[in-house]
Amino acid sequence: xxxxxxxxxxxxxxxxxxxxxxxxxxxxxxxxxxxxxxxxxxxxxxxxxxxxxxxxxxxxxxxxxxxxxxxxxxxxxxxxxxxxxxxxxxxxxxxxxxxxxxxxxxxxxxxxxxxxxxxxxxxxxxxxxxxxxxxxxxxxxxxxxxxxxxxxxxxxxxxxxxxxxxxxxxxxxxxxxxxxxxxxxxxxxxxxxxxxxxxxxxxxxxxxxxxxxxxxx
Numbered sequence: 001x002x003x004x005x006x007x008x009x010x011x012x013x014x015x016x017x018x019x020x021x022x023x024x025x026x027x028x029x030x031x032x033x034x035x036x037x038x039x040x041x042x043x044x045x046x047x048x049x050x051x052x053x054x055x056x057x058x059x060x061x062x063x064x065x066x067x068x069x070x071x072x073x074x075x076x077x078x079x080x081x082x083x084x085x086x087x088x089x090x091x092x093x094x095x096x097x098x099x100x101x102x103x104x105x106x107x108x109x110x111x112x113x114x115x116x117x118x119x120x121x122x123x124x125x126x127x128x129x130x131x132x133x134x135x136x137x138x139x140x141x142x143x144x145x146x147x148x149x150x151x152x153x154x155x156x157x158x159x160x161x162x163x164x165x166x167x168x169x170x171x172x173x174x175x176x177x178x179x180x181x182x183x184x185x186x187x188x189x190x191x192x193x194x195x196x197x198x199x200x201x202x203x204x205x206x207x208x209x210x211x212x213x214x215x216x217x
Contacts, residue, residue: 087100
């Protein structure tokens with residue numbers, strides 16, 4: 001049976017909850033499209049988050065890794081296209097670290113592209129009535145750090161040549177949005193449903209498909 005690793009983050013930035021972990025954790029131990037789901041919470045800390053992620057990959061040897069994070073202010077599920085080799089934190093992480101203009105991986109490539117079928121995932125989410133879009137930036141905080149570090153690790157590790165990986169951002173939960181005037185939100189059940197569809201789509205589409213007029217081809 002295939003294994004899918006899903007990750008979310010602990011709360012950060014003064015929040016008491018992180019919607020990414022709240023959306024991921026109900027899927028732990030579930031089977032989706034014949035695959036077993038393992039869910040892990042990552043610390044919102046530069047470097048430590050990657051150490052925990054790499055340890056989880058080595059332990060469970062997944063076929064797919066989908067990391068998720070909070071993007072407060074975004075109105076929909078955003079499937080990330082690219083991660084860039086830069087840490088540029090506007091606020092400190094949960095360990096008080098605030099790197100500015102520091103590479104994620106010294107001498108690493110400028111960027112890595114997701115190996116998930118990002119447009120197919122977005123299309124399937126829209127067909128299910130869940131707001132979604134492809135995002136062209138994962139930011140420069142710990143989310144981008146994890147996406148870049150994940151794809152770098154998979155690209156260089158001979159044990160995982162066929163493992164696909166990527167990153168998905170989710171909006172605020174309603175209980176967070178009430179504290180941020182005008183911020184959009186999404187209930188956790190819809191986010192969890194979106195991640196389930198993302199897993200199903202990844203297993204269905206080995207390669208991404210172009211999307212025209214709301215249909216994949």
